[in-house]
Amino acid sequence: MSVIAEKLKTHAGIEExxxxxxxxxxxxxxxxxxxxxxxxxxxxxxxxxxHLEMLTCVDLRESEQTFRLVYQFNCYGxxxxxxxxxxxxxxxxxxxxxxxxxxxxxxxxxVFDMHGVAFDGHPDMxxxxxxxxYIGHPLRKDFVDQDPQRxxxxxxE
Amino acid sequence: MSNNDELVQIxxxxxxxxxxxxxxxEPLIHLNSLENLLNHARxxxxxxxxxxxxxxxxxxxxxxxxxxxxxxxxxxxxxxxARQADVMILAGTISRxxxxxxxxxxxxxxxxxxxxxxxxxxxxxxxxKYPGQYAIVEGADKIIPVDVYVPGCPPRPEALYAAxxxxxxxxxxxxxxxxx
Numbered sequence: 001m002s003v004i005a006e007k008l009k010t011h012a013g014i015e016e017x018x019x020x021x022x023x024x025x026x027x028x029x030x031x032x033x034x035x036x037x038x039x040x041x042x043x044x045x046x047x048x049x050x051h052l053e054m055l056t057c058v059d060l061r062e063s064e065q066t067f068r069l070v071y072q073f074n075c076y077g078x079x080x081x082x083x084x085x086x087x088x089x090x091x092x093x094x095x096x097x098x099x100x101x102x103x104x105x106x107x108x109x110x111v112f113d114m115h116g117v118a119f120d121g122h123p124d125m126x127x128x129x130x131x132x133x134y135i136g137h138p139l140r141k142d143f144v145d146q147d148p149q150r151x152x153x154x155x156x157e
Numbered sequence: 158m159s160n161n162d163e164l165v166q167i168x169x170x171x172x173x174x175x176x177x178x179x180x181x182x183e184p185l186i187h188l189n190s191l192e193n194l195l196n197h198a199r200x201x202x203x204x205x206x207x208x209x210x211x212x213x214x215x216x217x218x219x220x221x222x223x224x225x226x227x228x229x230x231x232x233x234x235x236x237x238x239a240r241q242a243d244v245m246i247l248a249g250t251i252s253r254x255x256x257x258x259x260x261x262x263x264x265x266x267x268x269x270x271x272x273x274x275x276x277x278x279x280x281x282x283x284x285x286k287y288p289g290q291y292a293i294v295e296g297a298d299k300i301i302p303v304d305v306y307v308p309g310c311p312p313r314p315e316a317l318y319a320a321x322x323x324x325x326x327x328x329x330x331x332x333x334x335x336x337x
Contacts, residue, residue: 130291131254138291145291153253155281155295 002080004048005029011044013037027072027081035086035094038071039121042097042104045082050075052097055107057115059141061090067117069094088117096122114139192331199243199269200325206242206262207235211249213276213311220314232321239265244324245301246317250278250285251294263301271328273320274303277310284310 008031009017016032033041042052054072061067064087071084088094096119098105108119109128116137118125126132135147209217220227227233236242239262251259263272274297277283282295297303304327307320 129252129254131257134253136291143291145289147291149253150291153256153294153299154290155286 004044004050004080004082007044008041008082011037011041013041022079022081027083028079029081030083030085032085032087035069035088035092038084038086038095038097039100041084042071042100045073046100048075050080050082052101052103052107053081055104055111057111057117057139059115059139062141066090067115069111069117071097093117094119096120098122113137116140193329196329196331200328201231202234203230203232203244203271203321203324204234204236204242205232205244205246206239206266207237208262209248210251210255211278213248213278216311216314217246217248217275217317220317225314225318227318227321230318230321230325239263240267242266243270244321245270245272246275247272247279247297247303248275248311250283251297251300252292253294256294256300260300269328271304271324272297272301273305273307273317273324274298275307275309275317275320276312277308279303280306280308 005017005019005028008014008029013034013036014031015034018030020027020030022028045052050073052071053074054070056070058068058070066087066089069086069088071086073082073084074080086094094108094111094117096104096108098108098119099121105122105124106128108122109124109126112118112122112125113127113129114137127134130138131149136143136145138145209215219225221233221235232244243266245263245266247259263270274280278285278293279297282290282293285293286295294300305320305324307316309316312320
């Protein structure tokens, strides 16, 4: 087990930590973490020379009544992919890691735009792909386009 | 005299005065020949606006480059400013966020101006059109008037070439968008 994996296992913000078979799962470690602890965890990864590969969100409100933020960290050299799952209550916010990994800035805006999960501490929390005055979050499972411009922009169905 | 007759008389007087007014403002010399000459010039000196929206823009670049060479029909002068351009080639998918800047650019272009919708996306949304899609504008004509449509995904460079020639014919025939 690597140094960072040892550190994470005992980290206060990590609720559960398991290792996985990379060949079948595509990642080496899976951690479940609390949203508020993410900046501290990201700092650990940053110090160990890891980079943020991906940040996205899954709408699990039907099965688990939460959104799940998915963070993926990796490093060059010997690959070591860490997957971090964070459960966020429907009205709650995530914690921004854009101060640690600048690349997270747009990922977090994308999650906010598409799923409506906002991030505390983000310097510029606004939509990124849709118009600023767009209504709704398209990747939510219960999404119905209610944008007033929809009629103008789309052909009759 | 009944009220109806009176009304008819008033209407007649009005239409007569319209005719009189028309006669006053009608030009004594018709400038059609000059206009035709200008249109011939316009048809062979189209200045497109430099911008591409998606993959069709790659084909547009090919048309502009040496192998196909838009300069042969005078349309190779891609202008970096909307104020200097007179044809807008919409090359690629129009996302809903991009719709507003495109409309602004179109409004900034001085008349007379024309536009070409290049590729399936700008015709009706193309491969990205499905019930409930939230991301794109289903056809360029939802936001600006379009003169020539070029089908294809993407169209071959020859197709855009043909479109510019077609637009030239349209301009020579005196057909132009006279809006703001």
